Amino acid sequence: MELVTDKLKFPEGPIAMADGSVILVEINTQRLTRVLPDGNLQVIAELGGGPNGAAIGPDGAVYVVNNGGFGWVELPDGKLATHGTASDYRTGSVQRVDLHSGKVDVLYESCEGRQLRGPNDIVFDAQGGFYFTDMGKSDGERMDIGAIYYGLPDGSKIKQVARGQITPNGIGLSPDGKTLYVAESVTSRLLMMTIVAPGEVDPVSASLMTGKVMGPLPGTQFFDSLAVEEGGGVCVATIGAFDGISVMRPDQSPEQIAVPGPFVTNICFGGADMRDAWITSSSNGRLYKTRWPRPGLKLAFNG
Secondary structure (H helix, E strand, O other): OEEEEOOOOOEEEEEEOOOOOEEEEEOOOOEEEEEOOOOOEEEEEEOOOOEEEEEEOOOOOEEEEEOOOEEEEEOOOOOEEEEEEOOOOOOOEEEEEOOOOOOEEEEEOEEOOEEOOOEEEEEEOOOOOEEEEEOOOEOOOOEOOEEEEEEOOOOOOEEEEEEEEOOEEEEEEOOOOOEEEEEEOOOOEEEEEEEEEOOEEOHHHHOOOOOEEEOOOOOOEEEEEEEEEOOOOEEEEEEEOOOEEEEEOOOOOOEEEEOOOOOEEEEEEEOOOOOEEEEEEOOOOEEEEEEOOOOEOOOOOOO
């Protein structure tokens, strides 16, 4: 496993670009950053709040889901850890970043009068809309109920897709585009919702009582973001007693691939054969690159 850089400040949301670079967010410095193949960093935009997930849209811009900001603690060994909500927190949001100019536009801060609390991860469908998770916020005594939303990249429409998830984090689509995967952090469950139309899921499949689930993992293992393999395996970043990637498949035991931690939070795929994998180890500011056993799924839109 190749260490590309260890100079990042809590990186997440990596996007593999065609030129070999990786665009990602740095939650602690509130930036959108490009990591060059040699490990050097280029700041693309200052985002504010807590940029958490990112994806290329149909217009070639980067769309960022912003959780509004975390509080932070620095551990004795210099590693960073999130701690509650930022003192200047105002709201969560969805932002659009022009890669050429660095201009940042806020597309959404609410949906049907409900404030976006803590948007976390994002994925575009083939129709050009995007699904994103809202994990919510916690003050140490109370924790928001999570939700899934669907938005259009021109800022014209946002709708709630499902509600009631417990800390929904990673989100992705199956190779045929018919299943929406949502990883719950604290439960380490991978929810599988049946898509019936763009931005709509079958309510039975989204129900906490009747929906389909992979997991949970045993013990103190927690899910973060995810990416999907071409063959359908769902690669979920896993933290806690195990640091690495858990590959989830229906009716099979998880395949777990260890990655130096702590806080292994994201994975993305790229390269000519889609077998190059970039993985963020957020607490120590690292981005790793490795060859994956199988090709990843090509996303609807790529840089």
